[in-house]
Amino acid sequence: MESTRSVARQPELSTRRGPDSTLIVELKGLWRLDGTAPTFDSLAPRLAAEHDLRRVAFDTSGLLGWDSSVVSFLVRTSEMLRVRGLTEDRGGLPSGLARLVALAEAVPERAGARRGEESAPILARIGSSGIAAAAAATDYINFTGQCAIAFARLLLGRARFRRADFVEVLQQCGSQALGIVSLIAFLFGAILAFMGAVQLQQFGASIYVADLVGIGMAREMGAIVTAIIMSGRTGAAFAAQLGSMKVTQEIDALTTMGISPFEFLVLPRMMALILMMPLLCAFADVLGMLGGATVGVGMLQVPFLSYYRETIAAVSLTNFFLGLAKSAVYGALIAMAGCFNGFNSGSSSSAVGDAATRAVVAGIVMIVLACGIFAVLANIIGL
Amino acid sequence: MAAEIRGKPHIIVRNLTMAFGSFVLMRDLNFVVNHADVFIIMGGSGCGKSTLLRHLVGLIEPAKGDILYDGVNFTTADPDQRERMVRRFGILYQSGALFSALTLAENVSLPLGEFTALPPKQIREIAELKLALVGLKGFEDYYPSQISGGMQKRAGLARAMALDPEILFFDEPSAGLDPISSRLLDDLILELRASLGATIVVVTHELSSIFTIGNNCVFLDTDTRTMIAHGDPKELRDHCPDLKVRKFLTRGEEGTEALEQHD
Numbered sequence: 001m002e003s004t005r006s007v008a009r010q011p012e013l014s015t016r017r018g019p020d021s022t023l024i025v026e027l028k029g030l031w032r033l034d035g036t037a038p039t040f041d042s043l044a045p046r047l048a049a050e051h052d053l054r055r056v057a058f059d060t061s062g063l064l065g066w067d068s069s070v071v072s073f074l075v076r077t078s079e080m081l082r083v084r085g086l087t088e089d090r091g092g093l094p095s096g097l098a099r100l101v102a103l104a105e106a107v108p109e110r111a112g113a114r115r116g117e118e119s120a121p122i123l124a125r126i127g128s129s130g131i132a133a134a135a136a137a138t139d140y141i142n143f144t145g146q147c148a149i150a151f152a153r154l155l156l157g158r159a160r161f162r163r164a165d166f167v168e169v170l171q172q173c174g175s176q177a178l179g180i181v182s183l184i185a186f187l188f189g190a191i192l193a194f195m196g197a198v199q200l201q202q203f204g205a206s207i208y209v210a211d212l213v214g215i216g217m218a219r220e221m222g223a224i225v226t227a228i229i230m231s232g233r234t235g236a237a238f239a240a241q242l243g244s245m246k247v248t249q250e251i252d253a254l255t256t257m258g259i260s261p262f263e264f265l266v267l268p269r270m271m272a273l274i275l276m277m278p279l280l281c282a283f284a285d286v287l288g289m290l291g292g293a294t295v296g297v298g299m300l301q302v303p304f305l306s307y308y309r310e311t312i313a314a315v316s317l318t319n320f321f322l323g324l325a326k327s328a329v330y331g332a333l334i335a336m337a338g339c340f341n342g343f344n345s346g347s348s349s350s351a352v353g354d355a356a357t358r359a360v361v362a363g364i365v366m367i368v369l370a371c372g373i374f375a376v377l378a379n380i381i382g383l
Numbered sequence: 384m385a386a387e388i389r390g391k392p393h394i395i396v397r398n399l400t401m402a403f404g405s406f407v408l409m410r411d412l413n414f415v416v417n418h419a420d421v422f423i424i425m426g427g428s429g430c431g432k433s434t435l436l437r438h439l440v441g442l443i444e445p446a447k448g449d450i451l452y453d454g455v456n457f458t459t460a461d462p463d464q465r466e467r468m469v470r471r472f473g474i475l476y477q478s479g480a481l482f483s484a485l486t487l488a489e490n491v492s493l494p495l496g497e498f499t500a501l502p503p504k505q506i507r508e509i510a511e512l513k514l515a516l517v518g519l520k521g522f523e524d525y526y527p528s529q530i531s532g533g534m535q536k537r538a539g540l541a542r543a544m545a546l547d548p549e550i551l552f553f554d555e556p557s558a559g560l561d562p563i564s565s566r567l568l569d570d571l572i573l574e575l576r577a578s579l580g581a582t583i584v585v586v587t588h589e590l591s592s593i594f595t596i597g598n599n600c601v602f603l604d605t606d607t608r609t610m611i612a613h614g615d616p617k618e619l620r621d622h623c624p625d626l627k628v629r630k631f632l633t634r635g636e637e638g639t640e641a642l643e644q645h646d
Binding site for chain 1: 483484495499500501502505508509512513515516518519520521522523524525526527528546547571574577578579580
């Protein structure tokens with residue numbers, strides 16, 4: 001029964017000539033948005049083939065049901081008729097349908113609203129991306145300057161920010177990060193020891209694994225590992241927080257209250273990271289050395305006491321403090337990358353995600369660059 | 384759409400209790416929305432109008448009671464059946480709720496692409512049509528952040544209409560719109576009801592909208608935690624036995640008169 005009925009309900013489109021150079025377009029069956037309804041494309045060639053045509057009328061006596069598929073069909077048909085200068089007789093349409101078509105045509109397209117496909121030539125695209133990069137660099141310098149001003153006001157005791165916020169950020173990027181930093185630093189120390197051991201064992205110099213791990217962690221790796229973890233963890237969080245504050249106009253609200261967002265938002269975050277990074281780094285150093293000792297004692301059979309003495313002898317205070325100083329700088333860089341990208345986030349949900357991604361990437365790149373600069377400087381002054 | 388179902392019950396709410404945990408927001412709601420009604424949910428601020436809407440569309444489960452669509456129980460329906468029922472809804476959220484990463488045309492196309500078998504070209508045509516219906520012809524390739532709040536709301540309506548819904552829900556359609564835009568939106572709502580025959584449920588406390596578009600309503604009262612009136616808003620304004628409702632519908636004038644008489 002269903003199949004015989006479905007034949008009659010099949011959406012159909014036919015045309016026939018009426019009197020007075022009229023073409024009658026007949027719509028039959030059940031028109032639904034399921035892909036079975038005819039589209040304007042099937043009417044267009046028939047319209048084009050008709051000669052001495054003045055009017056187009058519709059016959060919908062066989063139309064069982066309709067939805068947007070018919071409206072879309074009719075709107076495109078009447079566009080075409082207008083282009084060809086033919087009159088359209090909508091008398092044969094159900095009243096609801098005629099009203100919808102009229103509604104779709106009620107508000108004309110606003111002039112200049114539509115945009116063409118943008119396909120700029122390659123040179124123009126290179127040029128505009130260069131200009132955009134230069135503008136971003138200017139923004140960054142501007143941002144750094146604003147941060148410096150905020151710090152100056154902090155030293156003068158005039159910076160406005162909530163102490164409670166500062167404490168919360170301290171906790172967020174201090175004690176709450178301790179777990180992940182410990183785990184990674186311990187594993188990192190163990191890996192370092194293991195890789196060194198494979199080589200040093202060949203010379204019977206297993207004990208020097210302690211030197212390798214001790215100096216490596218204290219001078220470079222403790223700071224780098226902590227910085228990369230914090231960039232992914234805290235830098236991204238800063239960018240997301242400030243980005244969504246920008247979306248909800250909270251940053252605008254601060255500015256119009258006369259509170260500098262640099263003092264209120266950037267300052268506590270940057271101070272917290274600068275203060276907490278050296279502490280986390282010292283912690284990472286020790287745990288890295290413990291990781292090294294685990295491999296040294298467990299795999300190379302070096303007695304723990306010898307390993308301990310060797311480490312103490314190898315790691316100078318200079319190395320240790322050099323590492324801590326670096327980590328403070330890395331902290332400032334992470335906070336800047338996070339806050340800068342948060343401030344410059346677009347105002348949509350996906351733009352906030354992009355800002356967080358950019359904050360992590362920029363943070364890590366700056367950390368590695370700074371690490372290189374530190375290595376050169378330390379070499380020059382002979383540390 | 385068909386004339387014969389016009390006036391038959393479309394949505395039936397039976398003994399609905401809305402609660403968050405042990406806090407009961409509204410209890411014993413009983414009302415009927417007929418096919419092709421423009422049904423207004425009204426009441427003072429914070430009385431649970433939007434919460435009732437969220438119950439009706441299934442975003443919140445009722446603490447007690449049932450919601451029926453065309454006689455089918457929505458509350459106890461299994462997930463598949465429920466999904467089919469939800470697909471016949473079109474919902475306009477308060478701020479449009481457009482996907483910010485998609486253009487207007489893509490926003491409208493999303494449900495068409497997911498739930499119909501139409502080829503991409505035809506989906507685009509339908510999307511353009513829906514945007515033209517709300518007066519946004521030519522703005523197909525704009526992102527929501529590039530257009531004004533009123534336009535975002537209209538684009539949200541175009542998306543709500545994408546699948547030719549049988550019921551359109553509006554959450555505070557005139558919030559944040561100037562009087563002329565909100566009047567235009569009211570006209571659009573009436574036009575859609577007349578041409579599509581859709582049932583329309585509106586949460587609002589704009590009196591002008593209530594009388595222009597509504598032919599049926601429910602009044603939620605915070606003090607008694609239940610509905611205190613149900614019916615045609617114009618009737619209620621003139622003849623409702625409850626003073627609170629008359630006061631609301633006359634912007635407090637009725638109430639002051641009564642008080643003066645009392646003095």
